[in-house]
Amino acid sequence: MRREIDFMGKSKIFITLSLILISVSLVSIFTKGFNFGVEFTGGSEIVVRFENVKITETDIRSAISQISDEFATARIVQVRSVGDPANVLKYSIVVPKTYEPDEKQRVQKELERLLPGKVVSFNEISGTAAEEIKRGTWTAILVALVVLLIYITVRFRFVFGVAAIVALIHDVLITMGFFSIFGYEINVAAVAAFLTLLGYSLNDTIVLSDRIRENMRRYRGRSMINIVNMSINQVLARTINTSLTTFFVVFVLLLFAGSAVKPFAFGMTIGTVVGTYSSLYVVSPIVVKWSK
């Protein structure tokens, strides 16, 4: 055997770390909340593109507040992707309202009259549609959790399933915490990131569970701690290589990709780190404790 790292011996420290991270996340989620995209709140998002003009959020706000009350309170965020030419600025203006065709044309004209830029996208989602998207998203996450729990229980044992789900909830909570802390927008792409994250985190957990199961058969009589430790060490190279390569990909995506994909890349970047960590330090203690 190669040098063994005693993962289980340090599990107390890591459980404490996880608990701290989760608490911080929960505090931020409940105090600061999320920056939800229009898909979840309903309303209109208008992106205005400026070329060769220096303009700030404040300039835009004071200009557009003339249009109507909604625009005085609009959320204005600069959107930027690395691929943009240096002389291009883009701002997203979000108002909690949808428009009739004629009104929309008027708003668009007003914006282009008041601002030295061009409207390049105008998206509106009605309140009911937003409700539906929200409901669909929650259903998707819940259904995914249940289906995965059933799959693992069938393929492995219930305890592995429970451990995997705990790890998943751990990962999702912490990733959501990061979204809240950094104020990243939660849009539909971010939800896709969460669900991929579920699959990814699970992937890690399954590779480990698979090895633990195999070693339990091969080394009957050894203590569970010993087996889990040995298994983690055996899959460690794989875990690190896979996580590292996935991390490269999503991190580069986070740096380069445009605003629409950014929340996805952010979620995945945090997710790969937290997911790897949780499969090593969250899953194993649960399996060990439960199997005693």
Next chain:
Amino acid sequence: MRGDRVRFVIVLIVLVGALLALFWPSKKGWTSNIRLGLDIKGGARIEYLVEVEEGTENPSDVVDDVWTILRNRLDAAGYTEASVKKVFRENKSYIVVEIPGATDTVQAERLIGSTGVLYFAQVLDEYNGEDPYKVPELSFEAKREKATWLKGRNGKWYLVKKEIMGRKDLVLEAPRIVYARPEVETRTGRYGYKVSFELAKEYVEKFKKITQALYVPEGTYDPKRRLAIVLDNVVQFAGQVVAIITDGKAEITGNFSLEEAKQLAAILRSGALPARLVKTSSGWVAPLLGRDVVDASLKAGIVGLILVLAYMLIYYRTMGIVADLALIYNTILLLGVMAAGKFILTLPGIAGIILTIGTTVDGNVIIYERIKEEMRSGKPVKTSIAAGFDRSLSTILDANITTILTGLILYYFGTGTIKGFAITLIIGVLGSMFVSLVFSRLLLDGLAPLIRSPRVEEAQGGSKR
């Protein structure tokens, strides 16, 4: 090795298939083989909830009618490249209109939101060519007859007049139609389908007078006495009245195909839109914006890919070459399937492709680590490879099936672009399994002589590799 020969043939066939799908010559060059979502190429998308009145017998027929009417309206207004889709979600029906390249949704929204009017009219003349109002005699003729040139669905122009035979009491506008349906043509000498319809009681008398006024005996032809059905200012149909209809039950014959007959029936049923349309979302992306994002994402993909390729090469040496080739192979495969299956590539879809890089690497890493373990225990390279594949099979299956399950759930519950992501994810994961188990196996067997065995480890010693 027979197994390898089979693998070689499969790998080759799949590769050729993928390349063919990707590079099959088309007018616009190879990129047009992959269909791009509106969020990438720019365009408008409007989604409506179809509110069918409660108690309607066949709600899905109503949705079909709405679809036909909208399709006709968009065609008539020149939005021929628009797509109209019926979508069913959570027990509700939606109609999604997508117009590639459109720079706003306002025109289309106005067009769709308008309540169309169906009326019967008399055809006075017809004309085959460009705008008749640009031809002095024709526009003069319209003025003289107090009639209007309207375009027909068949592309011809018709001079129509609502007041049949000039009589104000013979105007039949927005009649209620009890039923209208396609029927098989049974009379000899004719084939295909006809459309039969019945007018509601209150219109029977007027319709009888109209048919009396326009009646021409069968076999004769009077171009100035034809009856037109006009919807949304488009002449949907124009034909001779060959019988006086006294009971409001009429037939339109014309050797229609089933599709034509269905459409005509739907148009008749539709005086106006048969259901309320509630706009649930609408939006458009300027092509400019989409291109910015794609450029950035592509750059990210290429940089990420290069990093991963380099890492695998450094860490696994010979086996790293296999992993790198597997990665490239799977990317080609994914794009090929996207092209062949006519799946739409959306922005989250690009993210899905990039993620595929991760899962492909994972499959290979799982296998390589097993192979290394086998080699460390002293087995020869060839045996280690076979054992490594056997023992990692269940891990790879479990790991990927869970991802596919997530993908399916995303596809089922997701909307719009998320579906695009789920599709690339599922295809990518299936591909990565194929690549890990078949492609990599083939290459590893071939490269076996080049793979160096790590030092054999003593039973319980503490040495590293």
